[in-house]
Amino acid sequence: MRFLLCVGGVEPSVETVRFGARIARAFEADLSVLYVQPRVPHAVREEMRLAREKLEEWEIELPGVKVLKAAQKILLQEGSVRTGPSGEAVVRHAMKPGVRGAYELHIYGIHGENLRFRLREGDIVSEINKEVESDQLDLVIFGASQQRHILQKLVHFIDCSILVAKNPKDVKYTFLICTDNSPTSRRAELFGAKLARFVNSPVQLLSVAKFKTREHMAMECAERASNSLTKAGVAHSTIVRIGNVVDEIAALAREDTLVVMGTSRMPAWKKLIFGSKPLQVVERVPCPVLIVM
Amino acid sequence: MRGFLYWAIQHKWLLVAFVAGGLLLIPPLPADLSPKGREALVIALVAMILFVTEPIPLPTIALLIAVSQVLFSIATPTRVAHTFMNDSVFFILGSLMLAVAIVKQRLDRRLAVAIFRFTGPKIERIIFGIISVCGLMASLIGEHTVAAIMLPVVMSLIRHAGEDPKKAPRLSALLLFSVAYACAIGGLGTPSGGARNAIMIEYWSRLYHIKVSYFDWIKYAYPLVILQTPVLWSVLLRRFKPEKTDLSTAIRKLKAQVLWEGKMRSRDWLAVAIFIFTLLMWVFLSGKIGLGTPAFIGVSLYLIAGLVEWEDLNAGVNWGVFLIYASTISLGVAIEETGAAGWVAQKFMQATSAMDIHAGFPLLASVAVLTVAVSSFISRAPALGILTPIVLSVARDTGTSVLAMGFATALASAFTYMTVIGSPPNTIIFSSGYVQTKDYLRAGVWMTVASLLLLLLYAETYWRLVLPA
Secondary structure (H helix, E strand, C coil), rough: CCEEECCCCCCCCCCHHHHHHHHHHHHHCCCEEEECCCCCHHHHHHHHHHHHHHHHHHHCCCCHHHHHHHHHHHHHCCCCECCCCCCCCCCCEEEEEEECCEEEEEEECCCCCCCEEEEEEECCHHHHHHHHHHHHCEEEEECCCHHHHHHHHHHHHHHEEEECCCCCCCCEEEEEEEEEHHHHHHHHHHHHHHHHHCCCCEEEEEECCCCCHHHHHHHHEEEEHHHHHCCCCCCEEEEEEEHHHHHHHHCCCCCCCCEEEEEECHHHHHHHHHHHHHHHHHHHHCCCEEECC | CCCHHHHHHHHHHHHHHHHHHHCCCCCCEEEEEEEEHHHHHHHHHHHHHHHHHHCHHHHHHHHHHHHHHCCCCCHHHHHHHHHHHHHHHHHHHHHHHHHHHHHHHHHHHHHHHHHHHHHHEHHHHHHHHHHHHHHHHHCCCCCHHHHHHHHHHHHHHHCCCCCCCCCCHHHHHHHHHHHHEEEEEEEEHHHHHHHHHHHHHHHHHHHHHCCCCHHHHHHHHHHHHHHHHHHHHHHHHHHHHCCEEEHHHHHHHHHHHHHHHHHCCCCHHHHHHHHHHHHHHHHHHHHHHCHHHHHHHHHHHHHHCCCCCHHHHHHHCCCCHHHHHHHHHHHHHHHHHHHHHHHHHHHHHHHCCCCCCCCCHHHHHHHHHHHHHHCCCCCCCHHHHHHHHHHHHHHHHCCCCCCHHHHHHHHCCCCCCCCCCHHHHHHHHHCCCCCCCHHHHHHHHHHHHHHHHHHHHHHHHHHHHCCCC
């Protein structure tokens, strides 16, 4: 499997990188760590390239490279990186430009998986989607941005399953898998079950009926999902609730919960104007949310 | 649908620009404006919105300017091609190539050592040295190139100063802004300092038949660079009082770092000689052979001598920017030739007739202030390329010197100290991560006020003596 972990800011969030590393290690997945910096105005793009070349000649690191190196250090401390005899990372190639349109440092994970540290420039969603397309990614992991419009863009427009690492903690998570019979929620059941089994976590299965009259449908849905989890060998408990799905998820989610749900089926323009349930869940719960496409 | 929606969000300003342009074509035509004039103004407005918001790559705007002129029948395809290519555009292209050729010689380490050998370790002298050298170099090879060359020099100095840049923010800001602002003030000193200067020369020549040679420009503009140098030095040292005033250790480490470069080789001397030869051609022959030809001779000599490969030029020249400059001149000519510039100038004079700014020195001062405001938020050369024909038209119609007005506009456009996007050097030093946007205001406000006052004083005294009427 191939995962992408997005980092930002002046320094990467240690908790987010650790969280992403643990998830990737559980799957023994290839992991790319991506830093997207704002696009330079076109009028100075060549001059910026020249300045960067000069900085490299003088062996001065670019700000984005610093963030990636800090992320590499965290992964090294986490034990996710294969090291040589003197404890340094085994490097496939050093940081270099022009690797599928990005700067890239390529090292190896502890079991030989590929760990790539990539620096891109431009709009964050477009650049992440370029990575999704070129690397056929299975999951994109990022922290919960404080800026709603960025979070909204990330949740609604990334062409891949996403894991929003909100308040990541070094705890054993309880998986709260939300199902509603839609194709994406069925995929969420499978993805969540697989992940829970890898990390040996308890699982709760949640099915919500909006009205009392539809309770039987929610129960049928829970039963079907329960059967597929049992087949997959995942021990779980089942919860059926009546009410607003976002309210019910928010009521059940604690800091040590990992919410798993499918993407919204609403048209993109509606999601943009009214928001979507996954976005509302991300905003309301105090824990990570996995949104499966 | 999802992809289209995201595209629409990302390109909302493109849609706004086209809708605004379309709406402006609907109302009845003003009696004193020709249909082609209105269409030229609409193209200019759409181009300005796109230049400011940059929803599409800037060279695309250049292509759209050419296309729209033909589609609106403002000019024939041949005429558009003719207005796209001229001596000033050749000069801009040649200068961009020369800059790449010079950067490829890797003389930056030697330059750094030379500066610090001359200044010694005291911060006040170092800042003066950086400002003087950057200002001089920016006058000759363009401000953005010098900023790109000098960025690692000052970042190296910051790193070797032993202070964590986060713990010594004023020292970092002082060194970085001395590069960026010196490049800005140096860039106004000669035609090769910035593309906007070459664009102005083209407008004077094409629209008013006023020939300004390379030497003329130096004569009229360079004293302002010299006057601004101590002002910049003083403002920066006052606004960013450094945490450390003796950089002996940093300079020693930097010298050790570049020791392996050894003595200047013959090819290094040849590179310097070719540039001096080009410069002399600009100064003494530009009146006869233009500005573009000496630049092309210089580039050809670099290529013939094997000092630079064509591939280097091909990769290093910002061809898109070259296209943008060409397109803005073409659009500027269209605005003038369709009578749109005269119409806007007339409206401007009607609007300002009640105020005391409609002619002479007050007009010049107003235009200078307006230019700083516009240039601080828009890529300068395109903005000026579009606005200049109008400004010159106002000057002509009000009896103000077209030459003085052009110089005031071109020089004031360099005073974009207050924003990150105001000038390429500002953007380049921002990429270091050592300066914040508020730092630009901290020194930039003072520098803007000081520069504008100096310019106006200069216009009222020096230009009155030397500029032809």
